[in-house]
Amino acid sequence: MGWLQIVLFCAVFTAIVPLLGGYMARVFSGERVLLTPVLGPLERGIYRVLRVDRERSMSWKAYAGTLIVFSGLFWLALYLILRTQTLHPWNLDGFHSGTWDVTFNTVSSFITNTNWQFYGGETTLSFFSQMAGLAVQNFVSAAVGIVVAITLIRAIANRRQGTAGLGNFWVDVTRTLLYVLLPIAVVGALVLVSQGVIQSLGRASFGPLGPVASQEIIKELGTNGGGFFNVNAADPFENPNGLTNFIEMLAMIAIPASLTFTYGRMVGSRRQGWTIFGAMFALFAISTVVVYVAELHGTPAQHAAGIHGANMEGKELRFGTSGTALWTAVTTVTSTGAVNAAFESLTALGGMIPMVDLAYGESVFGGVGSGLYTMLLYALLAVFIGGLMVGRTPEFLGKKIEAREIKLVVLGLLATPLTVLLATALATATKYDAPSVFASGPQGFSETLYAYLSQANNNGSAFAGFTGYVQPTPGNLGAHGIAFADLLGGLSMLFARFAPIVITLGIAGALVTKRVAPAGLGTMRTDTPTFGVLLIGTVVLIGALTFFPAILLGPVVQGLTTHLF
Amino acid sequence: MTKSLTTSLRAVIVFTLLLGLAYPLAITGIAQVAFPGRADGSPIEQGGRVVGSTLLAHAYRLPVLGADGKPRKAADGTPITKPNPRYFQPRPSATGYAPEATFFANRGPNSAAARAFYAQQVKAYLALERPYDPGLKAAAIPPDAVTTSGSGVDPQISPANAAIQAHRVAAVRRLPLATVRRLIANATQGRSLGLLGQPGVNVTELDLALDREAR
Numbered sequence: 001m002g003w004l005q006i007v008l009f010c011a012v013f014t015a016i017v018p019l020l021g022g023y024m025a026r027v028f029s030g031e032r033v034l035l036t037p038v039l040g041p042l043e044r045g046i047y048r049v050l051r052v053d054r055e056r057s058m059s060w061k062a063y064a065g066t067l068i069v070f071s072g073l074f075w076l077a078l079y080l081i082l083r084t085q086t087l088h089p090w091n092l093d094g095f096h097s098g099t100w101d102v103t104f105n106t107v108s109s110f111i112t113n114t115n116w117q118f119y120g121g122e123t124t125l126s127f128f129s130q131m132a133g134l135a136v137q138n139f140v141s142a143a144v145g146i147v148v149a150i151t152l153i154r155a156i157a158n159r160r161q162g163t164a165g166l167g168n169f170w171v172d173v174t175r176t177l178l179y180v181l182l183p184i185a186v187v188g189a190l191v192l193v194s195q196g197v198i199q200s201l202g203r204a205s206f207g208p209l210g211p212v213a214s215q216e217i218i219k220e221l222g223t224n225g226g227g228f229f230n231v232n233a234a235d236p237f238e239n240p241n242g243l244t245n246f247i248e249m250l251a252m253i254a255i256p257a258s259l260t261f262t263y264g265r266m267v268g269s270r271r272q273g274w275t276i277f278g279a280m281f282a283l284f285a286i287s288t289v290v291v292y293v294a295e296l297h298g299t300p301a302q303h304a305a306g307i308h309g310a311n312m313e314g315k316e317l318r319f320g321t322s323g324t325a326l327w328t329a330v331t332t333v334t335s336t337g338a339v340n341a342a343f344e345s346l347t348a349l350g351g352m353i354p355m356v357d358l359a360y361g362e363s364v365f366g367g368v369g370s371g372l373y374t375m376l377l378y379a380l381l382a383v384f385i386g387g388l389m390v391g392r393t394p395e396f397l398g399k400k401i402e403a404r405e406i407k408l409v410v411l412g413l414l415a416t417p418l419t420v421l422l423a424t425a426l427a428t429a430t431k432y433d434a435p436s437v438f439a440s441g442p443q444g445f446s447e448t449l450y451a452y453l454s455q456a457n458n459n460g461s462a463f464a465g466f467t468g469y470v471q472p473t474p475g476n477l478g479a480h481g482i483a484f485a486d487l488l489g490g491l492s493m494l495f496a497r498f499a500p501i502v503i504t505l506g507i508a509g510a511l512v513t514k515r516v517a518p519a520g521l522g523t524m525r526t527d528t529p530t531f532g533v534l535l536i537g538t539v540v541l542i543g544a545l546t547f548f549p550a551i552l553l554g555p556v557v558q559g560l561t562t563h564l565f
Numbered sequence: 566m567t568k569s570l571t572t573s574l575r576a577v578i579v580f581t582l583l584l585g586l587a588y589p590l591a592i593t594g595i596a597q598v599a600f601p602g603r604a605d606g607s608p609i610e611q612g613g614r615v616v617g618s619t620l621l622a623h624a625y626r627l628p629v630l631g632a633d634g635k636p637r638k639a640a641d642g643t644p645i646t647k648p649n650p651r652y653f654q655p656r657p658s659a660t661g662y663a664p665e666a667t668f669f670a671n672r673g674p675n676s677a678a679a680r681a682f683y684a685q686q687v688k689a690y691l692a693l694e695r696p697y698d699p700g701l702k703a704a705a706i707p708p709d710a711v712t713t714s715g716s717g718v719d720p721q722i723s724p725a726n727a728a729i730q731a732h733r734v735a736a737v738r739r740l741p742l743a744t745v746r747r748l749i750a751n752a753t754q755g756r757s758l759g760l761l762g763q764p765g766v767n768v769t770e771l772d773l774a775l776d777r778e779a780r
Contacts, residue, residue: 005761050575070573077577123666132585139584170572177580182588189592190599196620199596199604205615207664209606213596214589231667234715236620237606241754242762298708299674305683305711306703313672313679313712317656317721318754320763341715342669351674443673465671474666564677 002322006288009246009326010281013253017277020254021261027179028150028172029266039178046174057165060509063151064502066169067144071111071498074140078107081133082125085476090201091126092208093475098124101481102469108490110137112497113145113367115219115226115337115460116451116489118468122229124476127201127211134226135215139181140173142222142255145369146180147172148501149259152373155508156397157267159516166508180255181221188217188251196240212237220251223367225337225460233327233340234316245323245340252336256365259372267397271527276375279535283364284333287353292325294350300562311350314342325350332357335367337460344439344447344463351446352555354461358453359547361416363539367458370497373504375535379526380409380507382538386524386531395523398516405510412503416456417546419496423452423488424550432484438465441565446554453547455489456496609773616773621718622655623769624648624662648693650737652775653722653730655768656709657686660717670713686711697733705729721765724753738779748774 026033047054058066085097098106102118109116115138121130151166192213193199200209212228216238219226229235239245257277264273298311310321319327324341331338332354343354357364363374380396384406387394394401427433427448436451437444447466454461468485472478525531596604608615617623626646628636637645648654655662659670672679687703690710695701707725722730727749735745752771756762 001756001760008760046579049579050572052572066569066573069569070576073570073573073577077581120666120668131589132581135589136581136585140580170576173576177584182584185588186592190595193592193596193600193604196603196607198606199593200606201593202605204606204608204618206606206608206618206621211589211593213604214592229667229716231669231716234669235667236716236718236720237664240607240620241757242760243757246757246761299679301672301674301676301679302683302708302712304680305687307683307687307706307708307711308704309708311674311712312708314669314715315712316715316719317709317723317765318719318762323762342671344669344671344673345713346674348674438671439673439676441675443675463671464669465673558673558675561675564675564680565673 002292002320005322006292006326009249010285013250013257016250016254017258017261021258021273022265024180024258024262025265027175028262033179035179035183043174043178047170050170052168052170054168054171056168058168059164060151060166060505063166063169064505067148067501068498070169071144074137075107075111078110078133078137079103082106082129085126085129088126088128090128090131092203095124095126095474096476098469098476099479099481101483101486105468105481105486105490108493109455109460110134110224110226111141112458112493113141113222113224113335113370114455114458114493114497115224116455116462116493117226117230117460118481118486120230120471121227122208122210123471123474130215130228131211135218138215138218138222138224138226139177142181142224142368143173143176145367146176146255146259147369148504149369149372152376152504152508153263153266155512156376156399158512161515162513164509164513166505166512181218184221184251185214185218188221188247189213191247192216192244195244196236197244198237216248217251219338220248220336221255223252223256223334223336225331227338233338234342239340241318242320242323245319245327248338249327249330252330252334252338253365255368256334256371259369263372263376269527272397275527275529275532276379276535278529279532279539280364280375282536283360283539284329287333287357288326288329291328291346291350291353292322294347294353295321295325297347299347301564303562304564311345311347314345316340328354329357331461332459333360333364333366335362335370335457335459337454339461342464343461344443344465348555348559351463352551352559355450355453355547355551355555356543358457358459359543359551360539361413361543362457370458370500374413374500377409377412377504377507378538379535380405381413382531382535383524383526384409385538386534390524392522392524395517396526398519399511399514400517405507408503408507408510412500412507413542415499415503416496419456419492420452421546421550423456423492424449427452427484427488435482436466436468436485438467442554442557443565446558449550449554451485451489452492456492458493458497609769611773617769619767619770620720621664621769622658622662622720623772624655624658625652625772650693650733652772653727653734653768656714656719656722657712658717659713662718664718667717669715672713683711694729694733697736698729701729720767720769721754722768724749724764724766727766727771734775738775740778744778748778
């Protein structure tokens, strides 16, 4: 039954890919879609208020500049909201604001689509902060990721000479929000409520309620992951049964997986899209199988106490081991980071898989948009490596890949791993990391490594013993942040999000003007299983070479011993 | 630059109003009308009074009395309690079953402290159940009974866990075992759509049903 659920999930999300992928291709090509009669007036109204000329196509520099200014202003707005909680409506318990350092971390986290949480939602935030602050970013940061992927697709697909424009940022963001994210969120939120996810601005005699369903669906759909409650989707009010668990997993993977089809359609060859999907799917399937098999066994600590059977520590009964294991793989290959169980309590091998998924660098489905553009960067690198092997100038869909592009690709792919390793090294080599670490032994190192892997990869899941905020009682009064962890984490998230985005836009700017050479006999094809395997090899090789030593020190050491620490 | 700054400022306001207020408030309005109980935490009403939520565990505990006959308290002032044997007990919780401040227990796989915790849980479970189920061995205890749930308010226990506790509840309440088993069957929630998730026994509903049966 457990395996059957996993197979069913794979079948359903694969079936969604051509539908949603084709729909998004039409949305981003500016075509009429089913929802145009309903949303068209709202869309035009927004352009009027923003005073944008929807016909104006932007150069990569203008596009990147606008994206940075837009995200920067939202950063300030969110900081302002979170620091003025005493003035908020819907602040039922009169919560104060969090400290400056944890707020810096939280704001950076939500602007970058990470949703790393040092704060506990239900004990620190007003409903207003959750709705008008965080949930807005769940939409907007997701849209920012998607539009970057779309510009890269447009640049690769462009066949017209002399075009330097990548599209209009405002139009792309508005259409993503109105035509893709909002309609699915509205329907999904109501389905979740029908299953028991709460949606209320009041309270009940047994505890606090909240506007949860409206946030739950977009947190999964936009691969954000920030829970309304501290225990995220393990809380029955966020995820009450097997069906909601299934729907929420589908929401996480739907857009990242479908964008591969969008890509295939927009470049005029669906096989290109399916090849990338296939490479992603293979790596995802391996992760799922390993974590499921691992969690069917208990931990050394449980065995030592005479407990037999699956590892149920930190898990909820209703999802079963397979529903928890599948979620663990889905949330870490996509950059969602929502959890339905405590990752810190996974077995050593089961807990290594999320780290390996993060080490793929958001390329296996990945975040909405960010997954596809990272994988396309890997594809450019794979073409380059393949070209070197056969001694030909590498081409990607007829566009010559030259020194400038390859330099940018390498910079774009190394920005995140470098951030992870430097931040982890800085933390563990100094005394400032110790106040954040909960566990002893290799698990303590795993907590730190995981924290920076997760934040730099804009994932947001955690070995949650790691802390950056200490709160004696609910409501932020008398609480203090651990400034080192808050700031280093926040800066890691910002750098590892926006550096690759700007570099990707730079690559798009370089590719868009390139002349297209007709494919010849010697051209390396990028729509074959052979290329899929080369692509997997490139991703695994870079991930392994970068992170193997670090992962050895944490989960691998623990997996090889029954010693308790 | 100035242009994108003013456009961005407008966008921040427009998108916050649309996505941060209009969207969640509209969903709240629709949900409150279409799914009144579900949207408000699936409350259980009994005699016109809300007695709990079907989605939250409720633990029935008794105060532990000291030699002076007064309830004993731990060093931090919280009262020391023990399970009330008349009720099925939910899974261990890191948070004292509090839904308003959730957190994970974060017990690692190779943690010595975790082993000590599990050993103590196994001992307590055997002490509670073995008098009514003499053949019970540590190896037969279902893992969910002695490990902390994720949310701290997991409302379910495994059917195997319920089957063991049934002996105690039936004996203490002087109910036929068959009656208790029937109530367990009624409180067992299957997989969603017969396929998704894992069957579990809802302890909150089961304990309320027991009280109704006794009346």
